[in-house]
Amino acid sequence: MKGRKTMKIAAWNTPARRIDPMTPSPAPRVLTLTLNPSVDISYEIDRLVEDRKVHASAYRLDPGGNGINVARALTRLHIAVHAFFVAAGETGALLEHLVAKQIANPHCRHIAGETRINVTIEARNPRAQYEVIGVGPTIDDTTLDAIVGDVVALADDGYVVLTGSLPPGASAGTYNRIMRALGPRVRVVVDMQGEALARAIEAKPFLIKPNRYEFEEFVGRALPTLDDVQREARALQATGVTHVCVSLGADGAVLADAQGVRHAWPPQVDVQSTVGAGDSMVAGLIAAFAQGGGSAQALRLGLACGSATAAQPGTELFDGAEVQALAAGVDVRLLAPAPP
Ligand SMILES: Nc1ncnc2c1ncn2[C@@H]1O[C@H](COP(=O)(O)OP(=O)(O)OP(=O)(O)O)[C@@H](O)[C@H]1O
Ligand SMILES: [Mg+2]
Known part of the structure; x- marks a missing residue:
């Protein structure tokens, strides 16, 4: 996986950072949804040795799941965010505790089962990352009905x-169903892949942010050039998705809206770990739009947040104080104007 073998580790075992008091913001409410959250445990070790005990030199616990990550990133941008997530059993209680330390407005529905635990091991010698992903609780139809009601309320x-993997028991049409229940007044932001993305697009979201691979999978063919990406982004935008942003890793991103398609290269950073770059970019895009910006501002802030996170070690997110200056340096160019 991208960037994972070259990851450096921050000083860990430090207490989780408390969030700053929120700057009052006139921006509309932002709600994130996490249906398949996790408690993420990361260990730093020297090396894995078969059949031997390995002692960690550092470890940390974080609340996990893409929606929770986007909420953490929005908090760093001083956007008032509400995070809805499900929690189950003893691990769920720990998850609630970890979320409350980092997000000002958590909303939790307790469900049956046990919230999953994901484990990451960072080895220094040789440098490598190992990840074990747990299985979350199944969500049955009755619980899903209740969750749809919670989200609408x-x-x-x-x-x-709407971002992240769906839990066991939830069909690929789950996000589409939530979007239809929300109705047209809500601006839905979608970051997911495969069939769930295809079904969500049918409900005409406000913004989608696939990466190149996810977009190629949706389109059904390889998109090797910027021109290929921009044509397909424009074609999809014309079907009724208000903003189509395709992130291209080190090649930046394109953003298509009714005015045309823009591209920008990411700010130059010393890349350490790209984990969380996509979630940070989604937060940057939303923050710009929620504060009344247009597509050019959104692209600048999205790229700045994505790249600033790529410059951080491990799962650490960008520093909110630095991204505005990085965003100001991003040069956005119009690739294709809107069709006449
Ligand atoms: N190698 C890199 N160099 C500079 N910036 C990067 C790099 N990788 C990612 N970024 C920044 O993060 C943004 C999102 O990255 P990417 O396209 O890899 O998203 P993603 O695949 O959805 O990420 P994730 O794996 O976190 O879901 C990029 O547009 C860019 O701003
Ligand atoms: Mg992504």
Whole structure:
């Protein structure tokens, strides 16, 4: 996986950072949804040795799941965010505790089972990362009905972020169903892949942010050049997705809206670990739109947040104080104007 073998580790075992008091913001409400969250445990070790005990030199615990990550990133941008997630059993209680330390407005529905635990091992010698992903609790139809009701009640008429894998038991049409229940007043932001993405696109979201691979999978062919990406982004935008942003890793991103298609290269950073770059970019895009910006500002802030996270070690996210200056340095160019 990208960037994972070259990862450096931060000083760990430090207490989880408390969030700053939120700057009052006139921006509309942003709600993130996490249906398949996790407690993420990371260990730093020297090396894995078969049949031997290995002692960690550092470890950390984080709340996991893409929606929770986007909420953490929005908090760093001083955007008031509400994070809805499900929690189950003893691990779920720990998850709630970890979320409350980092997000000002958590909303939790307790479900049956046990929230999953994901384990990451960072080895220094040789440098490598190992990941074991757990299996989350199954969500049955009755629980899903209740969750749809929760999301509609919490959504207000701002932004709802639908991102991350679906839990066992939830069909690929789950996000599409939530979007239809939310109705057209809510601006839905979608970051997912495969059949779930295809079904969500049918419900015409406000913004989608696939990476190149996810977009190629959706389109059904390889898109090796920027021109290929921009043509397909424009074609999809014309079907009724208000903003189509395709992130291209080190090649930046394109963003298609009704005015045309823009591209920008990412700010130059010393890349350490790209884990969390996509979630950070989604947060940057939303923050710019929620504060009244247009596509060019959104692309600048999205790229700045993505790349600033790529410059951090491990799962650490960008520093909120640095991204505005990075965003100001991003040069956005119009690749293709809107068709006449
Ligand atoms: N190698 C890199 N160099 C500079 N910036 C990067 C790099 N990788 C990612 N980024 C930044 O992060 C943004 C999102 O990256 P990417 O396209 O890899 O998203 P993603 O695949 O959805 O990420 P994730 O794996 O976190 O879901 C990029 O547009 C860019 O701003
Ligand atoms: Mg992604």
